[in-house]
Amino acid sequence: MSQIQLAKEERIGFKSPITMASIGVFVIIFFGVLGREGETVFEISRRADLIQLPSISIGSSSLGWVSGILLLLIAGYSLSSSLKNRKTPLWVSVLYGAIGVIALLGWLAAGNQVPLTFIIGTSLVLAVPIVLGAMGGLMCERVGVTNIAIEAQLLAGAFMAAVVSSITDNFFLGLISAMIGGALVSLVLAVFAIKYLAQQIIVGVVLNVLVIGITSFLFQQWLTQDAENVNFPGTLDIIKIPFLSDIPVIGPVIFENRITVFVALIFVPTLYFILFRTKLGLRARAVGEHPLAADTVGINVGRTRFWWVTMGGMSAGLGGAALTIGNAGAFGREMAGGFGFIALAVVILGRWHPISAALAALLFGFSIILRVWANQVSPGIPTDFIIMVPYVVTVIAVVAFVGQSRPPKALAIPYTKG
Amino acid sequence: MKLELRGITKRFGTLVANDAIDLVVEPGEIHALLGENGAGKSTLMNVLYGLYDPDEGEVLLDDKPQSFDGPGDAMEAGIGMVHQHFMLIPVFTVAENVALGQEPTKALGALDIAEAKKRVEDISERFGFNVDPDALVEDLPVGVQQRVEIIKALSRDARVLVLDEPTAVLTPQETDELMEIMRQLASSGTSIVFITHKLREVKAVANKITVIRLGKVVGTAKPDASTSELASMMVGREVGLTVEKSSKQVGDVVLSVENLAVLDDRGQRAVNGVSFDVRAGEILAVAGVQGNGQTELAEAIMGLRSALTGFGKITIKGSDMTGSSVRQVLESGVGYIPEDRTSDGVVGAFTIAENMMINSSYTSRFTKGVNINFSARRKIADELVKEFDVRTPSAETLAGKLSGGNQQKVVVARELSRDVDLLIASQPTRGVDVGSIEFIHERIVIERDKGKAVVLVSTELDEVLALADRIAVMYRGKIVDIVSPETSREQLGKLMAGVAA
Numbered sequence: 030m031s032q033i034q035l036a037k038e039e040r041i042g043f044k045s046p047i048t049m050a051s052i053g054v055f056v057i058i059f060f061g062v063l064g065r066e067g068e069t070v071f072e073i074s075r076r077a078d079l080i081q082l083p084s085i086s087i088g089s090s091s092l093g094w095v096s097g098i099l100l101l102l103i104a105g106y107s108l109s110s111s112l113k114n115r116k117t118p119l120w121v122s123v124l125y126g127a128i129g130v131i132a133l134l135g136w137l138a139a140g141n142q143v144p145l146t147f148i149i150g151t152s153l154v155l156a157v158p159i160v161l162g163a164m165g166g167l168m169c170e171r172v173g174v175t176n177i178a179i180e181a182q183l184l185a186g187a188f189m190a191a192v193v194s195s196i197t198d199n200f201f202l203g204l205i206s207a208m209i210g211g212a213l214v215s216l217v218l219a220v221f222a223i224k225y226l227a228q229q230i231i232v233g234v235v236l237n238v239l240v241i242g243i244t245s246f247l248f249q250q251w252l253t254q255d256a257e258n259v260n261f262p263g264t265l266d267i268i269k270i271p272f273l274s275d276i277p278v279i280g281p282v283i284f285e286n287r288i289t290v291f292v293a294l295i296f297v298p299t300l301y302f303i304l305f306r307t308k309l310g311l312r313a314r315a316v317g318e319h320p321l322a323a324d325t326v327g328i329n330v331g332r333t334r335f336w337w338v339t340m341g342g343m344s345a346g347l348g349g350a351a352l353t354i355g356n357a358g359a360f361g362r363e364m365a366g367g368f369g370f371i372a373l374a375v376v377i378l379g380r381w382h383p384i385s386a387a388l389a390a391l392l393f394g395f396s397i398i399l400r401v402w403a404n405q406v407s408p409g410i411p412t413d414f415i416i417m418v419p420y421v422v423t424v425i426a427v428v429a430f431v432g433q434s435r436p437p438k439a440l441a442i443p444y445t446k447g
Numbered sequence: 448m449k450l451e452l453r454g455i456t457k458r459f460g461t462l463v464a465n466d467a468i469d470l471v472v473e474p475g476e477i478h479a480l481l482g483e484n485g486a487g488k489s490t491l492m493n494v495l496y497g498l499y500d501p502d503e504g505e506v507l508l509d510d511k512p513q514s515f516d517g518p519g520d521a522m523e524a525g526i527g528m529v530h531q532h533f534m535l536i537p538v539f540t541v542a543e544n545v546a547l548g549q550e551p552t553k554a555l556g557a558l559d560i561a562e563a564k565k566r567v568e569d570i571s572e573r574f575g576f577n578v579d580p581d582a583l584v585e586d587l588p589v590g591v592q593q594r595v596e597i598i599k600a601l602s603r604d605a606r607v608l609v610l611d612e613p614t615a616v617l618t619p620q621e622t623d624e625l626m627e628i629m630r631q632l633a634s635s636g637t638s639i640v641f642i643t644h645k646l647r648e649v650k651a652v653a654n655k656i657t658v659i660r661l662g663k664v665v666g667t668a669k670p671d672a673s674t675s676e677l678a679s680m681m682v683g684r685e686v687g688l689t690v691e692k693s694s695k696q697v698g699d700v701v702l703s704v705e706n707l708a709v710l711d712d713r714g715q716r717a718v719n720g721v722s723f724d725v726r727a728g729e730i731l732a733v734a735g736v737q738g739n740g741q742t743e744l745a746e747a748i749m750g751l752r753s754a755l756t757g758f759g760k761i762t763i764k765g766s767d768m769t770g771s772s773v774r775q776v777l778e779s780g781v782g783y784i785p786e787d788r789t790s791d792g793v794v795g796a797f798t799i800a801e802n803m804m805i806n807s808s809y810t811s812r813f814t815k816g817v818n819i820n821f822s823a824r825r826k827i828a829d830e831l832v833k834e835f836d837v838r839t840p841s842a843e844t845l846a847g848k849l850s851g852g853n854q855q856k857v858v859v860a861r862e863l864s865r866d867v868d869l870l871i872a873s874q875p876t877r878g879v880d881v882g883s884i885e886f887i888h889e890r891i892v893i894e895r896d897k898g899k900a901v902v903l904v905s906t907e908l909d910e911v912l913a914l915a916d917r918i919a920v921m922y923r924g925k926i927v928d929i930v931s932p933e934t935s936r937e938q939l940g941k942l943m944a945g946v947a948a
Contacts, residue, residue, distance in 0.1 A: 039710070039714070039716070039755070302557075306557050306558060307552075307555070307556045307557050307558060308550040308552050308556050308557075308558055309556055311539075311543060311546070311547060311550060311558060312547070312548075312550075314536075314538075314539075315536050315539070315547055318536045318537070318538060318539075319534070319535075319536045319537075321534065322533075322534035322535060322536055322547075323536075323547070323548075324498075324517065324518055325496070325498070325518040325528070325530070325534045326518070326519070326522070326534075326547050326548030326549075326599075327517065327518055327519025327520075327522055327523075327548045327549075328519075328547070328548055329517075329519075435538075438537075
């Protein structure tokens with residue numbers, strides 16, 4: 030092609046290689062040169078596992094060196110891509126992230142063990158409310174309704190699951206009512222956004238405040254007074270899938286979990302299939318992109334939006350159940366603690382795509398467990414620093430790798446006709 | 448299928464958009480609905496399509512009264528519509544767009560994409576449309592997007608096809624192809640309603656013509672009626688279709704653009720290496736089909752859109768203005784009539800007087816120190832309203848309350864009353880009534896005769912031919928050629944399709 034030279038604005042730029050190289054240098058200096066003494070032991074199998082794999086032991090500072098050099102090599106690859114005006118492929122970035130995480134773990138746990146299965150498994154469990162919340166948000170946004178009330182839906186779900194499970198002593202009813210709780214919050218959003226054409230952000234904010242208020246009030250006036258009868262549900266049983274749960278690492282992480290985790294694991298690919306491979310999804314996306322066009326081919330825009338928003342609420346409500354009966358075992362005041370807002374960010378970070386969003390949610394799950402675990406293995410490292418790391422990584426990831434994302438065109442625009 | 452509209456009336460508040468309209472379209476007939484912008488053509492078709500409920504009157508298909516609850520019903524009954532603004536989803540493929548609403552499915556509700564593609568291919572082959580079912584709609588040129596719309600209608604067995612201003616976005620050659628398609632469809636028994644305000648096309652393709660003005664049917668005509676007869680029916684009086692113009696007296700170069708390149712909102716090169724000069728006392732028309740970089744070119748000259756760094760140069764009156772702010776450009780003596788008057792031209796919620804001073808709010812005849820000089824503003828605004836014939840109760844009326852033509856006169860008044868040497872006029876008469884068009888054209892010619900340089904960006908070939916001293920034809924971000932206004936329409940059409948002379 031006789032393409033004349035490209036202008037600055039048209040080039041891919043060197044953001045990725047520069048970021049990658051600087052982190053690589055950082056890893057070599059702080060984890061390698063100035064690294065900590067001692068061996069780090071990566072435990073691959075738990076003691077209870079059927080198949081035992083040997084642990085891997087490596088000097089903390091040598092791991093810093095090795096991973097730093099690997100990171101620099103990847104940065105070099107990224108640089109060569111940029112020079113050819115190509116984007117760094119996603120799998121390269123993912124590989125880069127994985128090596129970075131291992132380097133960080135190795136440094137933190139110098140002279141200690143890194144229980145890999147535990148860390149990955151707990152990340153997944155902690156990510157479930159975020160994943161389900163994000164799927165809920167995604168379902169709303171794909172049809173063009175902004176949902177910033179995910180926090181409210183999580184809380185409503187968490188509350189309903191705890192209370193109904195305690196009173197009826199039946200987890201199944203608890204899960205169902207969590208979904209109804211989330212759906213009720215969505216219903217308000219749907220009615221105001223679709224029928225009364227209200228400003229969706231404002232409705233969302235109001236819903237968040239309202240549900241925080243109601244649940245906190247009921248928690249104080251009712252749940253704490255009579256905790257034994259109404260807020261003592263316990264947690265769902267852990268289901269072990271025969272044979273599959275014996276596979277090293279993957280088994281305990283994926284096939285030995287509570288029903289809420291399984292639901293999330295199945296729901297993400299299902300939602301992907303529905304959105305991108307079925308008639309329902311095609312229509313939903315059409316409504317979110319160009320509602321008038323959808324209307325002119327006979328798709329009922331209001332109804333489509335109503336159902337997707339309501340179903341989205343059910344997903345987020347189930348995410349709430351994962352907080353109480355899927356993890357903590359009781360409801361606590363404002364226990365969603367910002368997960369709903371993280372889910373909101375995850376939707377954008379995942380570019381409105383179920384699978385990328387789920388991966389982004391996993392990153393946040395990991396950041397939570399990292400904070401807890403790092404405190405135990407290296408009390409010497411300032412906690413503030415460790416808390417910061419995942420968020421710094423996220424910001425870098427967004428700036429350097431995600432780039433411009435394209436939301437549904439009709440997002441937050443009420444649809445009216447004639 | 449025979450289509451009949453009886454006594455259709457549609458009101459929006461106090462405005463009567465359609466007033467007891469009757470229309471009969473016989474099977475296999477191409478029926479042109481002719482009228483100015485704002486005459487009520489699109490409202491009528493939206494009633495027919497079930498998007499609006501009529502206040503009175505009824506729609507009959509094959510003599511049976513119909514009641515449509517929405518476009519779905521209308522489609523079911525056999526009415527297909529190709530809207531002026533395409534009803535296509537840009538991020539979907541052609542096959543997905545055609546399938547939407549009546550998707551072929553396999554088990555589990557999964558889309559049968561192969562079947563959807565086959566539908567597109569079948570119709571595309573039958574009429575020689577040459578459309579790739581896998582292409583993303585946003586990547587297709589507008590002419591092809593329009594064919595996708597027609598395929599969409601045909602795949603739903605439309606037997607009445609409504610085309611709403613279909614030629615606005617097409618080159619003359621694409622227009623000819625579309626007319627051929629229309630004839631072909633009509634001969635296979637489809638009834639066609641062809642909405643337009645372009646007389647030439649009506650005469651070329653229609654079997655029967657219904658003219659509407661201000662929401663009422665003012666008469667019907669045969670295609671052999673003369674152009675001026677049709678025009679006076681459409682406007683309600685005799686119109687001068689040409690502009691009086693003396694020969695040009697050119698002076699120095701005012702605007703010089705060299706190798707300019709500009710990106711559009713999607714990061715693609717909309718303007719790619721454009722160079723031209725405009726001298727004092729001449730009108731350079733930038734012609735071309737909409738979306739070939741004209742908008743971005745005008746915005747780049749104004750500083751509204753940055754030019755690609757390291758490339759071209761914009762020189763105004765000898766000083767380099769590349770990368771200057773909009774204010775610097777305005778203050779160097781440039782007037783700008785933007786393409787979209789409602790979003791860029793006037794602030795609807797401001798009064799006419801406020802709109803008049805909106806780009807001279809720093810130190811100007813409207814100000815006294817840091818304050819607005821209200822008495823001066825009132826006086827200037829009143830004078831301008833009178834001089835530019837803005838039909839309004841007073842200069843304190845909100846600009847949003849004016850009709851399109853009067854809003855545009857406010858913009859023209861604001862820009863021409865400033866002391867400018869260069870006028871950039873982008874689509875200055877789009878959506879404006881014929882009376883205002885004549886007025887605006889005259890004012891532009893007066894500016895040129897006063898020795899100002901004018902860049903006229905227009906997609907209307909008639910306007911270009913009436914005003915231009917030189918015509919630069921743009922295609923895909925490049926200037927194909929700069930020609931004289933004596934060039935034939937056919938030759939210009941070829942240039943607009945990218946065929947260099």
